[in-house]
Amino acid sequence: MSTAKSATDYRALLTAQIDKLRALNSENAPAAAVKTELAELNRLSDEFAELSVKKGGKIQLKTPKGTRDWEPLSMSLRKHVFSTIERVFTTHGAVTIDTPVFERKEILAGKYGEDSKLIYDLQDQGGELCSLRYDLTVPFARFVAMNPTEYGNIKRYHIAKVYRRDQPAMSKGRFREFYQCDFDIAGAHDAMVPDAECLCVLVEILDALEIGEFTVKVNHRKILDAVFAVCGVPEDKIRTISSAVDKLDKSPWTEVRREMVEDKGLDGAVADRIGTYVQRRGGRELIDELAGDADLSANARAVEGLEDMRLLFAYLDVYGVADRISFDMSLARGLDYYTGVIYEAVTAASAPPQPASDAPAKPKKGKDDEIDESTVGVGSIAAGGRYDNLVGMFSGSKKPDAVPCVGVSIGVERVFSILMQRIRDAQARGERTSVRPKEVEVFVMSMGDGLLLERMQVAKQLWDAGIKAEFLYKRKPKLQAQFAVVDKDQVPFAVLLAPGEWAAGTVRVKQQLGKDEAGGDKGEEVPLKDLTSYLLERISALNKQ
Amino acid sequence: MSTAKSATDYRALLTAQIDKLRALNSENAPAAAVKTELAELNRLSDEFAELSVKKGGKIQLKTPKGTRDWEPLSMSLRKHVFSTIERVFTTHGAVTIDTPVFERKEILAGKYGEDSKLIYDLQDQGGELCSLRYDLTVPFARFVAMNPTEYGNIKRYHIAKVYRRDQPAMSKGRFREFYQCDFDIAGAHDAMVPDAECLCVLVEILDALEIGEFTVKVNHRKILDAVFAVCGVPEDKIRTISSAVDKLDKSPWTEVRREMVEDKGLDGAVADRIGTYVQRRGGRELIDELAGDADLSANARAVEGLEDMRLLFAYLDVYGVADRISFDMSLARGLDYYTGVIYEAVTAASAPPQPASDAPAKPKKGKDDEIDESTVGVGSIAAGGRYDNLVGMFSGSKKPDAVPCVGVSIGVERVFSILMQRIRDAQARGERTSVRPKEVEVFVMSMGDGLLLERMQVAKQLWDAGIKAEFLYKRKPKLQAQFAVVDKDQVPFAVLLAPGEWAAGTVRVKQQLGKDEAGGDKGEEVPLKDLTSYLLERISALNKQ
Known part of the structure; x- marks a missing residue:
């Protein structure tokens, strides 16, 4: 450790380093060189901040x-x-x-x-x-x-x-x-x-x-794109309008429409046309409906998307899960990389509490800048979709969808x-x-005189047979202290060592059925050499119950 | 995304932010305030660096x-x-x-x-x-x-x-x-x-x-401390001398002594005395030897440490592992928090190659600032020890060892x-x-006409029974393409669907014994309704082999 620096020392060091940085930047030094000197400034600033913390007193014991x-x-x-x-x-x-x-x-x-x-x-x-x-x-x-x-x-x-x-x-x-x-x-x-x-x-x-109950919502990026095109959303507004549509799970259509028109400058008539599509949900019949829509059926992307949806539902039928899936035209999902089918699973508990008025449910902030958790939902419990071009973005291949992908992510x-x-x-x-947090099967205890080395010997014999066993790390533990652990950890078997029995080569095995029943039963005497096989049998029988 | 900024824009933004920082520092603003503005400077510098990277061209595909x-x-x-x-x-x-x-x-x-x-x-x-x-x-x-x-x-x-x-x-x-x-x-x-x-x-x-073969070295911080005290190492040199001693697993004593005397200014006679202790290793007999050492037996910490070691070996004897443990007085371990017994496991492969001369084995640097890996060892494969005061450092309790701890860490x-x-x-x-990377048990394939929906149906039946199954994601896959997957993934069972048999309610199950034997065997015809139980039995029999 270097000699401790004072606050004044740090001020001077910081100023010198700042000046160095300023000079580099003025000289148009490469960005990398600026970064290197900036790293040193960060280090100094950290040291200085630590100095202040140390003065401030003790460490705050918490996770970030x-x-x-x-x-x-x-x-x-x-x-x-x-x-x-x-x-x-x-x-x-x-x-x-x-x-x-x-x-x-x-x-x-x-x-x-x-x-x-x-x-x-x-x-x-x-x-x-x-x-x-x-x-x-x-x-x-x-x-x-x-x-x-x-x-x-x-x-x-x-x-x-x-x-x-x-x-x-x-x-x-x-x-x-x-x-x-x-x-x-x-x-x-x-x-x-x-x-x-x-x-x-x-x-x-x-x-x-x-x-418990859940719903899986499914939509298709190509169908969404076609809806926006057919309704006349300008190209540069598609992404922002799409993110407004995605809020339909939390906000009523009137609010989403207001956001589109007032906040995002969309023509009111265009918004109304969007409304006729994105509020629909259903199963296969919705696919038929949309296929019968004159505007959509003239749009190539819509036709592709609807063909995908038709195939998807046919396959989901074979898998016997079609009735768990809802074709929901409001599902948009924010991530840039999706290119085809998209989906999201929600449980009843996922949704935020409904606001009393039509006002949007905005998370309220409580003290300490934390969100008031009673006002937010958890959103989806799982989500995913098709992203055909993401690998291509990395490999830089001429065919952007050379490695098409589809996946699902569970938010556990x-x-x-x-x-x-x-x-x-x-x-x-x-x-x-x-x-249960603890899986111990056997507790090895002594009924007098400690018998520490003997308990160790028995434990080792059990460990070597893969039996989960513990004993108290005391030379002369009290019987009560040992039974307290057995009760607390709900250990199913106790092996008791008593000096006389031990000298005769036996121990006592007692199944623990709960605190109240511990009193009367004296357990069964088992020769030490048979203890492992005896316990393996008893444990296996217990696990089968 | 905001409108793209030019390099000149960034230079100006950086200068302005640097000036802001300089002013704050000159005014003796709190360290935290300096940090906040520094964070903004970091952000700007990162953006600027990214700009340079983007110009530079494509992404480097590698892990950090x-x-x-x-x-x-x-x-x-x-x-x-x-x-x-x-x-x-x-x-x-x-x-x-x-x-x-x-x-x-x-x-x-x-x-x-x-x-x-x-x-x-x-x-x-x-x-x-x-x-x-x-x-x-x-x-x-x-x-x-x-x-x-x-x-x-x-x-x-x-x-x-x-x-x-x-x-x-x-x-x-x-x-x-x-x-x-x-x-x-x-x-x-x-x-x-x-x-x-x-x-x-x-x-x-x-x-x-x-x-394979391994050795577990054990030492005790109190014994080490006592050795340094008894040999006359000045208080302020103990840590650096201790770290020199720790190198005895890689360097000969002559080199360690040279480092102590020449680099660290230790008196030569003191170094020689240390040498008489730290080059010793052994089992219980070494404890007895040290207990008989007049200087050590007069040192309270040495007596405590030796008493611990005596108990430790007694317990290790009961566990039947004492012969795997070596009391090694050169083991020091760098971490500040150890207070009692310390240990380290090494395998034959852990040690670095021995240098030809007595010169210390220093890692050589190769190209790209990487170490030449042929010149380094991997060090210990596991290590640990007792650290009685670490919890107390956090809780700030009056009794620093209120929660004493001991542990071991495996470096896998x-x-x-x-x-x-x-x-x-x-x-x-x-x-x-x-x-094996892949655990698939059954591959479901069609012998003509694709039968995609049918393969899906069979796969779903197997999945629902917990049988690991796959099929080719093609409407009309070639038979050869399907067998190629079976061979590559070493899938033990193939279920074959043929139009005629399918219509009669049966499929064919064929155990795959390897590429060569695939030809002759036509497999066994199994009614679809019995397929799951039939396969569960066959798989269970296979796993028992």
Whole structure:
């Protein structure tokens, strides 16, 4: 450590470094050279800020805003949810990959439209500029573009954390660090076959997770484009009008129309024509209706989109999931990279509370700049679509859709909230739940004189047989203290060591049925040499119950 | 997107922002205010740099320096390794937690000594200053300090990525993003009982991973401290002399002595005395030897340390692992927070190649500032120790060791390299390996006329029964194209649909024994309604082989 610098020292160092930077910039030094000196300025400023913090006193014990710790019970639930999802993914033949948590900044640039401002950047400490991944789709496309021969045709899943500097609403499962579970199919295949499988996977997962009723909304970018063209939306307004349409799940049509006309300067008659389309939803009959629409049926993109939708519903029928899917013409989705079918799953709990008036539901800010969480919904629980040109954006191939892709992403944070609430409710009713933080099967205890080395010996014998076992890390523990652990952790079996029995080569095994019943039963005496096989049998019998 | 700015625009914006910063600093504005304006300067500089990049042309397709993608085969191996490690952890009764990938910067400050410079910082985008986690131990201590009542007594494991801006040597498993697998016991327990279990866990894991011969070196901070005191090392030189001693695994004593005397100004006679201690290694007999040393036995810390070591070896004996452990007096470990026993596991492959001369093995730099990987070792494969005051550093409790801890961390990257090499060797010999990227059990194919909807129907029937199944995403695939996938992915069963048989309600099931044997066997005709149970039986029989 260097000698401590004073605040005055830092002021002088900062000024000198600022002047250096100013001179470089005036001389039109290359941007990279400016960045290098700026990195040194950042370092000085950080050191200076730390000095102020140290003076300020003690460390604030918390996780960064919008992030959380996962305590043992949450982790057990997370394992359960991930293994359920992973089982569906692998049943459909997917392999898995992983990518670094940060990417070179240029990889993420220009992929997320207005949401790019939510990307976390790493500080420039010399070397490359990097950002934390914002989703798993862009890193996947980068991976495929880097390995076109080996992985230009791949069905992969990826379960990992992503990062967004959004306003958190933690009780609603909206975090800055959160998990996504993605399933994507890359490669040139016959129309809508992979798309239908993605929707099938989505329905199978939401069913398997048992989170209650859900709806999967589906739309098609080509149909949306055609609607805007047919209604006469000027080219430069399409994106902003599209994002207004996307709000129809939260706001009434009158409000969306007002936004289009008043805020975005759209002609009122054009808005009204849009309204006749985007408020429609349904199933196959809606496809027929639209195919019969004179304007749309004259538009090539509409015809392509409707043909896709017809195929999609035929395939969804075979998969027996068509009745879970709603063709919803208001679904637009913000991401720049979608090119075909798009979809989104919502649960009853996903929607925000309805505002009393027709006014739009704007999140209210509470104290400490946090959103008032009672006023926001969690949005979709899963979403996805077809993105045929994203890999091409990286590989720079002449054929932009050389590696077409389609995929679905499950946002599991909301699933965690729903299921955790169910566990807490069960606990409150005093019920034993299948998801438990600790899986210990056997607690090894002494009935007198400590017998520490003997307990260690027995534990090791059990560990070597794969039996989950613990003992108290005390030389001479009290019997009560040992039973307290057994009760607290709901350990099903206790192995008791008593000096006399131990000398005779036996121990006592006692099944724990709950605190009240612990008193009378003295357990069964078992020779030490038979203990492992005896317990394996009892545990296996218990697990079958 | 705002209108594009020119380089000249950026120069002017940068100058203006620099001037603003200079003024603030001259006025002695608070460090936080300086940081806020600096953040804006960073943003401008980034935009400017991006402008230069865009002009430069196309995106570089690569992962950030020192990071890697995990392709499907690596992921299968990773799953296998993690489940092996996790099985040992949970067998010992550990629960698991997770923490955010980044922490508030002040949490990490002052924990890693000189290595603090390797910490990755997030850019200040307004809000808190954060850094990527450098290990899992400090976040664990922060978690325990935040939740002392609930988790002041916990045995937990944590398998997750950590980040270090070190010089990567990727072929040796040294990355900037890499996994740690940690097992720690927090709470006041009787001396050395948890410590012995950590070493037992370490040995069980390295055995279970089947990575070959290994040695676990153990030392004790109190004994090291006593040695330095007894030899007469001045207080202010202890840390730097300790780090010189730690190099004895890579350099001969003559070089370490030279560093102490010439580079660090230690008296030659003092160095010689140190040499008589730190070159010793052994088992229990070394404890007895040191206890008989007049100088050490007069030093209270030495007596405490030796008493700990005696207990430790007694417990390791009961666990049957004492012969895997070497008391090595040269082991020092760099981290600031260790207070008691320390340990490190090395494999034969961990050591760097021996230099021809007595000269120290310094990593040579090759092109592109990368280390010449042939000249470096990978260091330890696992390490850990007791850190009784780390939680207290956070909680600020009056008793610094209110929550004493001990733990071990497995560095699995090296394990991955060793095991992946073994898989590649087996593949080269044409052997089927148990770790496979893809687990598909059944491929559903048509023998004419496409039968796409029918293949979908069969696949869905199998998926619903949990059978891993795929089919080709083509309306009318060629038979050869379908068999090509079966061969490539080594899918054990093919289900064949032929128009005639399908009309009669049957399909054909064919076990795939390899390319050559595919010709003759026509498979078995199975009624569609019995297909699921038939396949479940066949798959189960196959897995038992």
